[in-house]
Amino acid sequence: MSHVTPDVLSHVTADLPKLELLPAVDVRDGQAVRLVHGESGTETSYGSPLEAALTWQSSGAQWLHLVDLDAAFGTGDNRDRIREVVAAMDIRVELSGGIRDDDTLAAALATGCTRVNLGTAALESPEWVAGVIAEHGDRIAVGLDVRGTTLRGRGWTRDGGDLYETLARLDSEGCARYVVTDINKDGTLQGPNLELLRTVCAATERPVVASGGVSSLDDLRALSGLVGEGVEGAIVGKALYAGAFTLEEALAAVAE
Ligand SMILES: O=C(O)c1ccccc1N[C@@H]1O[C@H](COP(=O)(O)O)[C@@H](O)[C@H]1O
Numbered sequence: 001m002s003h004v005t006p007d008v009l010s011h012v013t014a015d016l017p018k019l020e021l022l023p024a025v026d027v028r029d030g031q032a033v034r035l036v037h038g039e040s041g042t043e044t045s046y047g048s049p050l051e052a053a054l055t056w057q058s059s060g061a062q063w064l065h066l067v068d069l070d071a072a073f074g075t076g077d078n079r080d081r082i083r084e085v086v087a088a089m090d091i092r093v094e095l096s097g098g099i100r101d102d103d104t105l106a107a108a109l110a111t112g113c114t115r116v117n118l119g120t121a122a123l124e125s126p127e128w129v130a131g132v133i134a135e136h137g138d139r140i141a142v143g144l145d146v147r148g149t150t151l152r153g154r155g156w157t158r159d160g161g162d163l164y165e166t167l168a169r170l171d172s173e174g175c176a177r178y179v180v181t182d183i184n185k186d187g188t189l190q191g192p193n194l195e196l197l198r199t200v201c202a203a204t205e206r207p208v209v210a211s212g213g214v215s216s217l218d219d220l221r222a223l224s225g226l227v228g229e230g231v232e233g234a235i236v237g238k239a240l241y242a243g244a245f246t247l248e249e250a251l252a253a254v255a256e
Contacts, residue, residue, distance in 0.1 A: 019224040019254040020233035022065040022094060022209065023056035023240055023247060025049050025085065027078040029070065034238045036187040038145070038156040040073055046241050049078075053085045056240075059247035063114075064093045065211075065235045071098020072119065073155035079107065086111040094179070094209075096143060100125065105132060109139065117179050119143040120153035122170065123160030130173040141177040141209070142170055146196070147184060156183055167203055177207045177232070185213030187238050192219055194226065201230035211235040217245050217253040224254050 025032050032052040033043040046052055053064055066085060070076040077098060086093050096117035099108045108116045115138065122129045122142045133140050144163060145152050151160040160166075167178070180200050182193040192213040201208055207230060210223055214236045223234045240247060 016227050017232075019220065019227055019231065020063055020209075021061065021220070021247070021250055021254060022063040022233055022235045023061050024065040024067065024235050024237035025052045025056070026067040026069050026237070027081055027085075030078060030081055032241075033069065034187055034241055035069070038181075038183055038186050040075075040155065042187070044241075049081055050085050050088060052241075053089060056247055057089060057091050060251050061247060062091055063233065064089055064091060066093055066095050066113070068095075068097035069155075071104070072096070073157075074098075083111050086113050094141065096179075101128070109136070115139045115141050115177075117141045117143045119145055120160070122166065123151055123153045126169065129170075133170075133173050133175050137174075138176045140175070141179055142175050143179040143181065143211075144200070145181045145183055147182075152183060163200070164203055167200065171204050171206065175206060177209065178204065179209040179211055179235070181211040181235075182213060186211070188213060189215035189238055189242065189244065191215055192223060192234070194222060197223075197226055197231055198229060201226065204230070206230075207232035209233040209235060214239050215244060217249060220250055220253050221256070224256075 027049045032046040032049040036042040068078045068082050070078055092114035094115050095108050095113040099105050099116050099118055100121040146163050149163045153160040182196055185193055190213050192210055197210050210231050
């Protein structure tokens with residue numbers, strides 16, 4: 001017979017950490033943009049990346065998800081803009097895009113970001129990634145960008161193997177955290193892929209940051225419901241830029 005009373009249960013639930021929100025600033029050709037399905041050429045521009053980042057910070061964000069899209073696509077980079085944005089932030093920054101070797105990793109970490117998110121490198125340079133996980137620990141996250149259960153790299157243009165095989169390998173190497181993006185949902189305002197997130201959380205003990213598809217406060221509440229399963233945070237992009245809700249409303253919804 002259980003000795004856990006409903007009162008105690010509500011206490012346990014209340015003790016779960018709140019879902020972290022990471023408003024996104026993706027930079028292409030010097031501008032803050034949003035893409036649809038991550039496809040080059042689908043950009044909607046939202047002006048200065050620095051202004052966007054400062055807006056999210058002053059709205060109460062604790063994290064910024066910052067992406068150099070040109071570096072991810074191999075069409076150049078926005079290093080100066082990225083450095084400028086990170087330097088202006090008092091909040092934590094997760095930085096990604098084009099971090100694939102010692103030089104790009106050193107430049108990314110030197111910005112002062114809290115952690116970096118590796119995509120292509122985790123698929124194409126497994127030995128290097130194992131080494132940087134061992135060296136930098138919690139400052140390294142891996143982005144698992146998937147269509148179905150197939151990972152995609154190089155600006156999401158190339159297949160990079162099976163999600164669960166890669167996850168098992170990275171887990172065994174001590175990867176601290178995963179940023180899971182459903183490419184079919186990204187930039188579409190169709191709602192996150194909760195089933196994918198649940199399955200990934202069941203396959204790893206490490207925290208998962210959800211990315212792709214958030215369209216409403218109810219989506220954020222649904223993601224909050226997965227905190228107990230391992231979802232630590234949610235990246236929010238298009239919905240904020242399109243005005244579906246404000247960041248203040250989003251933060252209040254996940255604090256409920
Ligand atoms: O965020 C996007 O919309 C995006 C679209 C297309 C490609 C990458 C994108 N973002 C992030 O970039 C890194 C991957 O970069 P790399 O492969 O390490 O160079 C990853 O965090 C993606 O989620």
